[in-house]
Amino acid sequence: MVNRRYLLLLLVVAFPVTSATLASASYDRFLLPVYFPFSVDGALGSRWISEVTLSNGGDQPVQVKGVGVGCPFDPCPDIPIQPGVTVPLFFRGLEINAVPGRFIDVQHDATAFAIQLRIRDVSRENLSFGTELPVVHESRAVAGTLNVANIPLAPNYRQLLRIYDFSQTLGAGVRIRFFDVAPSSAQTWLDQPRDVLLREATVPFLVRLSDQPGYAQFSDFGPLIAASLHAMLRIQMEPLNPNSRIWALVTLTNNDTQQVTIVSPK
Numbered sequence: 553m554v555n556r557r558y559l560l561l562l563l564v565v566a567f568p569v570t571s572a573t574l575a576s577a578s579y580d581r582f583l584l585p586v587y588f589p590f591s592v593d594g595a596l597g598s599r600w601i602s603e604v605t606l607s608n609g610g611d612q613p614v615q616v617k618g619v620g621v622g623c624p625f626d627p628c629p630d631i632p633i634q635p636g637v638t639v640p641l642f643f644r645g646l647e648i649n650a651v652p653g654r655f656i657d658v659q660h661d662a663t664a665f666a667i668q669l670r671i672r673d674v675s676r677e678n679l680s681f682g683t684e685l686p687v688v689h690e691s692r693a694v695a696g697t698l699n700v701a702n703i704p705l706a707p708n709y710r711q712l713l714r715i716y717d718f719s720q721t722l723g724a725g726v727r728i729r730f731f732d733v734a735p736s737s738a739q740t741w742l743d744q745p746r747d748v749l750l751r752e753a754t755v756p757f758l759v760r761l762s763d764q765p766g767y768a769q770f771s772d773f774g775p776l777i778a779a780s781l782h783a784m785l786r787i788q789m790e791p792l793n794p795n796s797r798i799w800a801l802v803t804l805t806n807n808d809t810q811q812v813t814i815v816s817p818k
């Protein structure tokens with residue numbers, strides 16, 4: 553069996569990053585909205601996995617905090633992603649809990665670095681390779697009101713609103729307003745009827761780990777489907793704590809195919 557100290561020495565030689573480089577590096581924070589390292593059971597016999605890849609298309613190594621790239625050690629040192637390399641991501645010391653999101657911190661000047669996130673139902677993988685989810689830079693989180701529009705409603709879909717607080721503020725929450733949206737047409741464009749408030753709810757943020765966002769969700773769309781006259785929603789979210797910085801998305805999952813449609817702020 554190869555000595556562990558010898559393996560660690562090989563890693564240091566193969567992936568040289570000086571302590572001065574690490575100390576001087578600044579990082580950008582990204583949100584993976586849905587990340588689970590193992591398959592999880594879903595509704596109607598579905599079984600879901602998430603796949604994340606890190607790709608360095610530049611000519612310099614890129615430092616990424618807190619993730620593993622196949623290291624055999626525990627704890628494992630942060631190992632840079634080398635130029636021209638694409639690797640799958642997994643987090644060291646991962647704890648499975650009720651917060652599906654995860655932060656990843658990437659060296660600030662990594663202009664040719666890509667993070668891709670995909671979820672798929674492996675019980676029906678002969679029908680689809682899944683859906684790509686946005687990987688969200690911290691600059692897209694907002695301190696004020698956030699709107700997600702053009703959300704279709706249909707009884708054959710499972711709707712889930714996921715809201716993330718980048719500030720991880722303890723005791724914070726979010727006020728959610730659901731509006732019915734009248735479709736636009738050439739005949740009604742000049743009238744521009746206002747969206748109609750259907751419901752208002754307040755949901756607390758759940759905060760668990762330092763590398764996870766605050767998280768809130770809403771899934772009770774049945775009454776909204778019944779109340780909507782046009783089967784189209786706008787959702788407005790207002791953080792209740794001034795320190796909160798939020799981002800959100802809505803997933804629409806077809807009950808027959810398990811295909812996921814993503815609606816997010818633009």
